[in-house]
Amino acid sequence: xxxxxxxxxxxxxxxxxxxxxxxxxxxxxxxxxxxxxxxxxxxxxxxxxxxxxxxxxxxxxxxxxxxxxxxxxxxxxxxxxxxxxxxxxxxxxxxxxxxxxxxxxxxxxxxxxx
Amino acid sequence: xxxxxxxxxxxxxxxxxxxxxxxxxxxxxxxxxxxxxxxxxxxxxxxxxxxxxxxxxxxxxxxxxxxxxxxxxxxxxxxxxxxxxxxxxxxxxxxxxxxxxxxxxxxxxxxxxxxxxxxxxxxxxxxxxxxxxxxxxxxxxxxxxxxxxxxxxxxxxxxxxxxxxxxxxxxxxxxxxxxxxxxxxxxxxxxxxxxxxxxxxxxxxxxxxxxxxxxxxxxxxxxxxxxxxxxxxxxxxxxxxxxxxxxxxxxxxxxxxxxxxxxxxxxxxxxxxxxxxxxxxxxxxxxxxxxxxxxxxxxxxxxxxxxxxxxxxxxxxxxxxxxxxxxxxxxxxxxxxxxxxxxxxxxxxxxxxxxxxxxxxxxxxxxxxxxxxxxxxxxxxxxxxxxxxxxxxxxxxxxxxxxxxxxxxxxxxxxxxxxxxxxxxxxxxxxxx
Numbered sequence: 001x002x003x004x005x006x007x008x009x010x011x012x013x014x015x016x017x018x019x020x021x022x023x024x025x026x027x028x029x030x031x032x033x034x035x036x037x038x039x040x041x042x043x044x045x046x047x048x049x050x051x052x053x054x055x056x057x058x059x060x061x062x063x064x065x066x067x068x069x070x071x072x073x074x075x076x077x078x079x080x081x082x083x084x085x086x087x088x089x090x091x092x093x094x095x096x097x098x099x100x101x102x103x104x105x106x107x108x109x110x111x112x113x114x
Numbered sequence: 115x116x117x118x119x120x121x122x123x124x125x126x127x128x129x130x131x132x133x134x135x136x137x138x139x140x141x142x143x144x145x146x147x148x149x150x151x152x153x154x155x156x157x158x159x160x161x162x163x164x165x166x167x168x169x170x171x172x173x174x175x176x177x178x179x180x181x182x183x184x185x186x187x188x189x190x191x192x193x194x195x196x197x198x199x200x201x202x203x204x205x206x207x208x209x210x211x212x213x214x215x216x217x218x219x220x221x222x223x224x225x226x227x228x229x230x231x232x233x234x235x236x237x238x239x240x241x242x243x244x245x246x247x248x249x250x251x252x253x254x255x256x257x258x259x260x261x262x263x264x265x266x267x268x269x270x271x272x273x274x275x276x277x278x279x280x281x282x283x284x285x286x287x288x289x290x291x292x293x294x295x296x297x298x299x300x301x302x303x304x305x306x307x308x309x310x311x312x313x314x315x316x317x318x319x320x321x322x323x324x325x326x327x328x329x330x331x332x333x334x335x336x337x338x339x340x341x342x343x344x345x346x347x348x349x350x351x352x353x354x355x356x357x358x359x360x361x362x363x364x365x366x367x368x369x370x371x372x373x374x375x376x377x378x379x380x381x382x383x384x385x386x387x388x389x390x391x392x393x394x395x396x397x398x399x400x401x402x403x404x405x406x407x408x409x410x411x412x413x414x415x416x417x418x419x420x421x422x423x424x425x426x427x428x429x430x431x432x433x434x435x436x437x438x439x440x441x442x443x444x445x446x447x448x449x450x451x452x453x454x455x456x457x458x459x460x461x462x463x464x465x466x467x468x469x470x471x472x473x474x475x476x477x478x479x480x481x482x483x484x485x486x487x488x489x490x491x492x493x494x495x496x497x498x499x500x501x502x503x504x505x506x507x508x509x510x511x512x513x514x515x516x517x518x519x520x521x522x523x524x525x526x527x528x529x530x531x532x533x534x535x536x537x538x539x540x541x542x543x544x545x546x547x
């Protein structure tokens with residue numbers, strides 16, 4: 001089991017979600033986060049250019065069994081890229097080993113609980 | 115508005131020597147401010163109902179109307195609405211009203227400076243196109259919206275307002291005492307509701323509607339907005355008496371009763387039908403009641419206003435259920451509340467007219483004037499408003515679409531109106547930055 005964590009642009013959320021649903025990956029957790037990576041954006045505020053320290057992003061977390069890791073990652077890669085070939089600020093994907101998964105309702109453990 | 119407006123308008127030319135009635139003027143100034151308060155109220159009501167990415171864009175739909183329509187109103191709007199008939203009575207014109215340049219010292223026969231009347235009426239012209247925005251929320255280009263409401267105001271609102279409220283408008287003079295539209299059932303609510311429906315059908319649904327859940331971002335501001343609308347409506351209805359006296363008190367009472375009855379019946383219907391009395395349902399009921407009593411406030415007694423509020427809530431509730439069945443995307447129910455509520459009020463008010471009005475009408479008709487006679491006049495006025503607003507709105511959208519794409523592109527819609535058209539975010543504080 002793996003935990004796939006993707007940090008993506010806010011505006012790509014709809015596209016990524018729709019692509020994931022299309023690929024039959026429906027169990028996800030989404031949260032608003034702020035962060036700083038390679039991207040530097042300039043925003044206009046009252047006619048002045050400002051460069052925010054932290055840029056708002058969306059974090060998606062998906063726990064999957066091994067067989068689904070590739071399709072999940074590919075789907076996110078394809079749907080989260082902007083401007084065709086991707087641009088700075090499109091985000092990152094982290095994959096971490098997942099020790100255990102427990103469904104609270106039944107107490108089931110492991111792969112079937114995902 | 116009918117009777118008082120008639121006197122006040124015929125008095126315009128000889129207005130110079132008229133003495134200012136400070137009581138009436140003070141109330142009309144207050145009413146003008148109250149009607150203006152409805153526009154931020156509407157912005158909050160609509161703004162809370164959309165998703166968080168569209169909150170500023172939706173609020174701007176109301177605010178930008180305050181800018182565009184106020185300017186247009188001073189330049190040509192007041193003249194088109196309240197000038198004398200031109201082009202066969204299509205709308206009015208009076209060179210003195212162009213830029214309001216000839217009314218600097220006018221005092222109307224009602225005892226109020228004409229500036230006050232003009233500004234009061236201007237607020238109605240602002241809120242009407244802003245109401246339409248609810249029908250195509252979350253998917254309209256800001257630039258196209260600005261052009262749309264400007265043209266709509268000139269081609270739909272001004273002629274309708276002239277027909278119904280100007281002393282030489284043909285609906286004002288129809289039948290014995292004219293079509294009854296005290297504060298804007300046909301001019302404001304039916305025209306905005308029907309135009310909204312046409313626009314919603316023309317633009318098509320939002321992305322993902324109705325399968326994807328589209329939830330309100332903040333019902334708290336929606337409730338505050340509905341409250342402000344209720345407060346502002348006292349200026350809208352009671353101010354439409356263009357006086358400060360008995361008819362003002364009658365309209366004020368009818369307004370309060372209808373709003374309360376509408377709100378209560380909505381949550382009763384809803385809790386019977388769906389199990390829970392929702393806050394949004396209460397707010398919708400307030401609006402349904404207020405909209406229905408708008409044309410009627412000057413002629414019905416409190417019990418009549420109460421019945422109108424109840425029936426309006428029932429019909430509007432059914433209209434929204436029907437919308438969900440039919441599947442078109444009138445996003446914030448501009449037609450379901452304003453269209454249906456306005457039609458309900460304009461037609462059914464005939465059954466609750468106070469006897470003194472009916473006997474006056476009989477006298478001026480030279481013998482008898484029945485409820486059915488008046489119902490015929492009301493039905494005709496409503497039909498004319500529906501057909502005219504519907505057709506012109508469609509033509510306008512069709513033409514405008516050749517020059518500016520009205521519907522947002524898919525990318526803009528997904529990113530949200532706030533980011534796409536304004537480069538801002540409504541809830542920056544949701545994220546640490």
